[in-house]
Amino acid sequence: xxxxxxxxxxxxxxxxxxxxxxxxxxxxxxxxxxxxxxxxxxxxxxxxxxxxxxxxxxxxxxxxxxxxxxxxxxxxxxxxxxxxxxxxxxxxxxxxxxxxxxxxxxxxxxxxxxxxxxxxxxxxxxxxxxxxxxxxxxxxxxxxxxxxxxxxxxxxxxxxxxxxxxxxxxxxxxxxxxxxxxxxxxxxxxxxxxxxxxxxxxxxxxxxxxxxxxxxxxxxxxxxxxxxxxxxxxxxxxxxxxxxxxxxxxxxxxxxxxxxxxxxxxxxxxxxxxxxxxxxxxxxxxxxxxxxxxxxxxxxxxxxxxxxxxxxxxxxxxxxxxxxxxxxxxxxxxxxxxxxxxxxxxxxxxxxxxxxxxxxxxxxxxxxxxxxxxxxxxxxxxxxxxxxxxxxxxxxxxxxxxxxxxxxxxxxxxxxxxxxxxxxxxxxxxxxxxxxxxxxxxxxxxxxxxxxxxxxxxxxxxxxxxxxxxxxxxxxxxxxxxxxxxxxxxxxxxxxxxxxxxxxxxxxxxxxxxxxxxxxxxxxxxxxxxxxxxxxxxxxxxxxxxxxxxxxxxxxxxxxxxxxxxxxxxxxxxxxxxxxxxxxxxxxxxxxxxxx
Amino acid sequence: xxxxxxxxxxxxxxxxxxxxxxxxxxxxxxxxxxxxxxxxxxxxxxxxxxxxxxxxxxxxxxxxxxxxxxxxxxxxxxxxxxxxxxxxxxxxxxxxxxxxxxxxxxxxxxxxxxxxxxxxxxxxxxxxxxxxxxxxxxxxxxxxxxxxxxxxxxxxxxxxxxxxxxxxxxxxxxxxxxxxxxxxxxxxxxxxxxxxxxxxxxxxxxxxxxxxxxxxxxxxx
Ligand SMILES: Cc1cc2nc3c(=O)[nH]c(=O)nc-3n(C[C@H](O)[C@H](O)[C@H](O)COP(=O)(O)OP(=O)(O)OC[C@H]3O[C@@H](n4cnc5c(N)ncnc54)[C@H](O)[C@@H]3O)c2cc1C
Ligand code: SF4
Numbered sequence: 001x002x003x004x005x006x007x008x009x010x011x012x013x014x015x016x017x018x019x020x021x022x023x024x025x026x027x028x029x030x031x032x033x034x035x036x037x038x039x040x041x042x043x044x045x046x047x048x049x050x051x052x053x054x055x056x057x058x059x060x061x062x063x064x065x066x067x068x069x070x071x072x073x074x075x076x077x078x079x080x081x082x083x084x085x086x087x088x089x090x091x092x093x094x095x096x097x098x099x100x101x102x103x104x105x106x107x108x109x110x111x112x113x114x115x116x117x118x119x120x121x122x123x124x125x126x127x128x129x130x131x132x133x134x135x136x137x138x139x140x141x142x143x144x145x146x147x148x149x150x151x152x153x154x155x156x157x158x159x160x161x162x163x164x165x166x167x168x169x170x171x172x173x174x175x176x177x178x179x180x181x182x183x184x185x186x187x188x189x190x191x192x193x194x195x196x197x198x199x200x201x202x203x204x205x206x207x208x209x210x211x212x213x214x215x216x217x218x219x220x221x222x223x224x225x226x227x228x229x230x231x232x233x234x235x236x237x238x239x240x241x242x243x244x245x246x247x248x249x250x251x252x253x254x255x256x257x258x259x260x261x262x263x264x265x266x267x268x269x270x271x272x273x274x275x276x277x278x279x280x281x282x283x284x285x286x287x288x289x290x291x292x293x294x295x296x297x298x299x300x301x302x303x304x305x306x307x308x309x310x311x312x313x314x315x316x317x318x319x320x321x322x323x324x325x326x327x328x329x330x331x332x333x334x335x336x337x338x339x340x341x342x343x344x345x346x347x348x349x350x351x352x353x354x355x356x357x358x359x360x361x362x363x364x365x366x367x368x369x370x371x372x373x374x375x376x377x378x379x380x381x382x383x384x385x386x387x388x389x390x391x392x393x394x395x396x397x398x399x400x401x402x403x404x405x406x407x408x409x410x411x412x413x414x415x416x417x418x419x420x421x422x423x424x425x426x427x428x429x430x431x432x433x434x435x436x437x438x439x440x441x442x443x444x445x446x447x448x449x450x451x452x453x454x455x456x457x458x459x460x461x462x463x464x465x466x467x468x469x470x471x472x473x474x475x476x477x478x479x480x481x482x483x484x485x486x487x488x489x490x491x492x493x494x495x496x497x498x499x500x501x502x503x504x505x506x507x508x509x510x511x512x513x514x515x516x517x518x519x520x521x522x523x524x525x526x527x528x529x530x531x532x533x534x535x536x537x538x539x540x541x542x543x544x545x546x547x548x549x550x551x552x553x554x555x556x557x558x559x560x561x562x563x564x565x566x567x568x569x570x571x572x573x574x575x576x577x578x579x580x581x582x583x584x585x586x587x588x589x590x591x592x593x594x595x596x
Numbered sequence: 597x598x599x600x601x602x603x604x605x606x607x608x609x610x611x612x613x614x615x616x617x618x619x620x621x622x623x624x625x626x627x628x629x630x631x632x633x634x635x636x637x638x639x640x641x642x643x644x645x646x647x648x649x650x651x652x653x654x655x656x657x658x659x660x661x662x663x664x665x666x667x668x669x670x671x672x673x674x675x676x677x678x679x680x681x682x683x684x685x686x687x688x689x690x691x692x693x694x695x696x697x698x699x700x701x702x703x704x705x706x707x708x709x710x711x712x713x714x715x716x717x718x719x720x721x722x723x724x725x726x727x728x729x730x731x732x733x734x735x736x737x738x739x740x741x742x743x744x745x746x747x748x749x750x751x752x753x754x755x756x757x758x759x760x761x762x763x764x765x766x767x768x769x770x771x772x773x774x775x776x777x778x779x780x781x782x783x784x785x786x787x788x789x790x791x792x793x794x795x796x797x798x799x800x801x802x803x804x805x806x807x808x809x810x811x812x813x814x815x816x817x
Contacts (some may be wrong), residue, residue: 045647051651052650052651053650053651054650054651056793057650057651058780058781058782058793059780059781060692060693060780060781060782061653061654062654063644063648063654063656063658063659063700063704064697064700064701064704064706064709065697065776065777065780066780067776069643069644069704069706069708070643070706070707071643071644071645071646071648071706072644072646072648076644076648076650077650081646081647082646082647083646084646088646165816183816184799184801184816185799185800185801185814185816186801186814186815186816187801187802188802188806188807188810188812191802191807191810191812191813191814191815192810192812194812194815195811195812206816247795247796247797248795248796248798248799249792249793249794249795249796250793254650365810366810369789369806369809369810370789370803370805370806370809371789371790371791372791372802372803372806373791373792373794373796373799374791374792374802375792375793375799376799376801377799381816411789411790411791412790412792413785413790413792413793414776414779414780414784414785414788414790415780416776416780417776418772418773418775418776418779419775419776419779419788420775422753422768422771422772423753426752427751427752427753427755428751429678429679429747429751429771430678430679430681430744431681431683433679433680433771433775434680434681434683434685434686434787435685437775437779437787437788438685438787438788438789441788441789441790442789
């Protein structure tokens with residue numbers, strides 16, 4: 001596997017890719033299978049899910065029984081290494097001291113980025129989601145339509161493997177027949193939510209997640225993904241064959257050593273490396289995209305973190321997929337800090353996250369349920385897509401756009417934390433306490449709002465005039481603000497989830513006097529950071545065109561969430577991959593025509 | 597597109613399941629009691645960092661030193677077992693390393709644990725003072741009914757009399773941490789009714805009796 005040091009790098013590559021997550025991984029996959037020579041720069045260390053994933057490890061085998069700490073924010077066994085809310089030596093700043101104006105910036109620093117531990121929820125944007133401004137006058141339209149992206153959604157779903165069912169619901173697209181893998185059976189709390197949700201008009205149904213509920217059809221899928229390219233088909237078939245289906249145990253957030261779920265490191269990078277067309281340089285922190293006098297990208301200036309020295313790599317085209325904040329930072333730091341691709345002045349503008357708020361409830365009918373295995377596919381099985389389009393059209397709602405509901409039941413593996421809230425046991429101890437714990441375990445449900453944020457002028461990032469990281473690279477400074485749309489949406493979600501829990505005879509576990517500003521999650525907290533280099537129809541009002549290409553630097557592509565012109569309630573990653581695949585196809589086409 | 601039934605992945609599901617069954621069976625450790633009897637930490641050690649090895653077995657004391665002295669550990673053990681005794685649901689807390697986990701927790705270099713540290717240490721000291729006031733013995737030396745007379749005064753945070761409020765806060769915190777320690781073990785899983793961490797060829801969802809109990813039907817066919 002050509003994972004190399006800078007000294008081993010070739011003199012020049014066709015394409016340099018910054019970042020190895022969902023966007024970078026998809027670019028490397030598509031380009032190398034088309035015969036294009038790529039180098040990938042990844043700021044984090046190399047990572048091998050097969051040997052490093054703590055699949056069946058238990059809390060009692062970990063420090064602090066596996067509880068989360070600032071070193072491992074999401075628990076000891078979470079797949080994240082070296083990344084998190086804080087990255088030592090790499091500070092970022094907030095322009096305001098007010099909490100509601102701050103952005104939580106979660107950063108990955110490892111091969112495969114956030115895809116090693118992400119939730120694997122893989123939803124398509126719908127037709128409305130690409131033309132939101134045309135529908136309600138807010139935010140921006142994308143320069144692409146659903147019909148243009150649809151075939152790429154299908155390709156990505158076939159490649160990574162996504163379970164779920166077609167819902168037929170408004171603006172919640174179906175996949176072509178046979179593309180989705182079978183949905184796993186619903187868990188108890190999910191069925192109960194579905195039953196009571198129905199009475200309130202909330203449609204709980206199977207979610208879509210990138211987990212193999214059966215082996216991928218490696219005989220046929222590669223032919224569909226790479227028609228006419230038998231060499232690519234063989235490589236992809238080999239790689240698909242190596243992925244085992246889910247064995248219905250272990251938390252996907254730890255990663256998957258049998259490659260049953262999607263991680264860039266198990267799905268995108270292995271076939272890309274197998275082509276022989278990819279060199280990966282880990283510990284390579286990109287600082288600037290190099291541009292020549294004609295304004296074309298010529299390569300990347302990066303820090304070799306193993307030596308602390310600056311290195312350069314030459315390429316005919318450059319792809320950035322370092323996650324919105326970091327992508328913005330690289331663009332603004334390029335040309336010695338003058339910035340590139342920014343004639344519009346919009347680099348860093350319109351950063352979006354997802355509207356998040358969560359309601360937890362204690363539901364007595366779920367007490368004392370006979371023990372049974374609910375691990376399933378290591379994450380969510382059930383969700384409710386946004387069901388309010390009709391009410392919205394009828395003017396009944398005080399916010400634009402929608403949210404979907406992600407839910408949690410609680411028969412999951414106890415690890416690191418008390419699995420039952422302290423107050424429920426009413427002061428018991430001894431035998432009584434142990435009986436109480438058994439009684440209440442599994443009786444807690446939670447519903448999370450995942451809603452659309454409309455891009456606004458208050459939410460952006462820029463270079464901090466003073467603060468630099470440990471290599472002397474200027475850091476980012478964040479600005480944030482919600483509009484009434486997001487706050488009203490969070491309030492609607494809170495009311496809805498409260499009604500749902502109370503309809504089950506349950507009690508919500510929050511203070512009902514709080515205002516939306518108190519319970520909306522802070523910006524960035526949902527870690528669906530997109531925007532910052534939005535795509536649009538013209539160079540004055542956007543940074544990228546509809547092919548993820550920057551208007552100003554034609555051979556520079558941005559293939560993470562930065563080009564998103566809106567942030568639908570649908571989690572962003574499937575769309576990042578679909579757009580990246582399409583952008584790669586376009587780049588290949590241009591290369592063929594000698595346009596690079 | 598329907599999948600052919602005649603293709604086999606590189607590892608069959610059965611092979612993979614066997615591979616992992618073997619691995620998980622070999623990981624059955626119980627943390628050993630640590631003999632160190634250092635005083636209360638005033639400076640804290642370093643944590644495990646942002647890139648610890650995840651596939652190795654750790655026990656309390658492996659990453660940072662434990663700091664409870666023998667007397668404190670005795671008190672912690674007594675309280676752990678009072679809260680989580682051996683019964684038909686499973687072994688006592690001390691049989692599955694919960695006191696050592698509490699020591700590890702109290703000694704840990706992270707903010708949450710450092711915030712807990714004074715609350716727990718002062719509470720432990722209070723228990724002994726109270727035991728000595730009432731029975732002229734240390735808490736660990738009391739028999740169960742004697743321990744219960746103290747515990748009954750402090751076990752319920754909202755019902756505790758004003759003079760026991762602070763001790764009640766300690767008790768709740770301690771019980772919560774001890775529960776985290778206990779229920780994160782395989783014995784704890786059994787006690788609470790968690791079933792899992794074991795491979796399976798299919799996922800069948802809740803069994804029929806459970807569906808019936810809640811009057812729901814499996815909707816995913
Ligand atoms: C806990 C959690 C759960 C999530 N769940 C979901 C979900 O269920 N569904 C969903 O759609 N999304 C989810 N997400 C978001 C999802 O992980 C991201 O959308 C996705 O990983 C984005 O891919 P990316 O390639 O843009 O960025 P990343 O995956 O973050 O990859 C970026 C890579 O770039 C590298 N990098 C950064 N800076 C530099 C630099 N200067 N030089 C070189 N390399 C650099 C990083 O090390 C990283 O490897 C979740 C995220 C988290 C944290
Ligand atoms: S639940 Fe399935 S997909 Fe997730 S980590 Fe476990 S085996 Fe892999």
